[in-house]
Amino acid sequence: MTVINQIYNLELNQDSERLDNFPFHFVFTGGTYDRLFYGDKKLNLAPLNQIVVNWLLNSCGLTRLKKTNEGGVIILSDLICQRKLSIVWPFFAPNANHWQRNENLALTRLCDQWHAKRLMNIGSVLAWYHTEFELDKNRNYQAVPLQLDIETIPDNIVHVPLDTPSQISNELLCRQTIPSPLVEQPKRFEEMTIALIAHDDMKPRMVEFAVDHEYELGQFCAILATGTTGREVAAATNRTIGNKMIRYHSGPKGGDIEIATAILYGHCDVVIFFVDPLSPHPHIDDIRVVVQACMVSDRVVMITNEMHAREFMTRAVRGKQQLKLYAI
Numbered sequence: 001m002t003v004i005n006q007i008y009n010l011e012l013n014q015d016s017e018r019l020d021n022f023p024f025h026f027v028f029t030g031g032t033y034d035r036l037f038y039g040d041k042k043l044n045l046a047p048l049n050q051i052v053v054n055w056l057l058n059s060c061g062l063t064r065l066k067k068t069n070e071g072g073v074i075i076l077s078d079l080i081c082q083r084k085l086s087i088v089w090p091f092f093a094p095n096a097n098h099w100q101r102n103e104n105l106a107l108t109r110l111c112d113q114w115h116a117k118r119l120m121n122i123g124s125v126l127a128w129y130h131t132e133f134e135l136d137k138n139r140n141y142q143a144v145p146l147q148l149d150i151e152t153i154p155d156n157i158v159h160v161p162l163d164t165p166s167q168i169s170n171e172l173l174c175r176q177t178i179p180s181p182l183v184e185q186p187k188r189f190e191e192m193t194i195a196l197i198a199h200d201d202m203k204p205r206m207v208e209f210a211v212d213h214e215y216e217l218g219q220f221c222a223i224l225a226t227g228t229t230g231r232e233v234a235a236a237t238n239r240t241i242g243n244k245m246i247r248y249h250s251g252p253k254g255g256d257i258e259i260a261t262a263i264l265y266g267h268c269d270v271v272i273f274f275v276d277p278l279s280p281h282p283h284i285d286d287i288r289v290v291v292q293a294c295m296v297s298d299r300v301v302m303i304t305n306e307m308h309a310r311e312f313m314t315r316a317v318r319g320k321q322q323l324k325l326y327a328i
Contacts, residue, residue, distance in 0.1 A: 004048065026061070063144075077103070090107060102292060103285075189317065193222040203232055268300060
């Protein structure tokens, strides 16, 4: 909040034309957005000055993602993988442990992977503003509102219209907190998407699993996979599997994050993840984010070892046309 005010005041004092045609679109996770525009009584935090709000809305433009606990940082990471975000201001509180959360560590790593500038504090932002602004304003132009490259996702990102934040629907800003009963939702396999993910040393076993269950996998509408796993499975199985395969980046380049984003938006129904419990992985935080996305999205079925995966295919898929899913 402070740095946005400072940038605005600097330009106001210099009577710069940059205020009227500010070339950067702002993307906020939901919680940050709400604090900026509505304040936070618990933190004794006042909202932004209305003049600055009008400048952000009318000269810059805003996109509001989901809140962090609903996957907002995961979606932010996905936008980095898609090269739609080039500069990130991840202001982490120095005395809190949230900067060590899996999704924040994955975000930090992917900024380095995809060469996104990571400005960690006010000093970094102001130094960038004075020395690199003119260079960056002509880089990596994007269409607004932003869209995630996930097929047929409705309302994937909330683009804030050019009016006051108070006019945004309460449904957008508030979430249902009253516990709801589980609802059974049968779904045909031909309407479902399954994701296949395997750690490096588990990829041969995933390929063997896919070969053994070609028919069952072929019943699904689409098969998501990280780059290497998808390539190896498609090469070893029949053409039907290959035609249904949607391959994302490899895991280290953000493929796990892309699948996690599909999970968050309800575009993945089953995740089969062959986890290697013995070998460390340089992108372990991204891997944990997939698990986290499944925990946020209660409806997805997550299977994390080969024995369970084989029994699932034999008992839940083979000889059947649909699966009973449950949602709150």
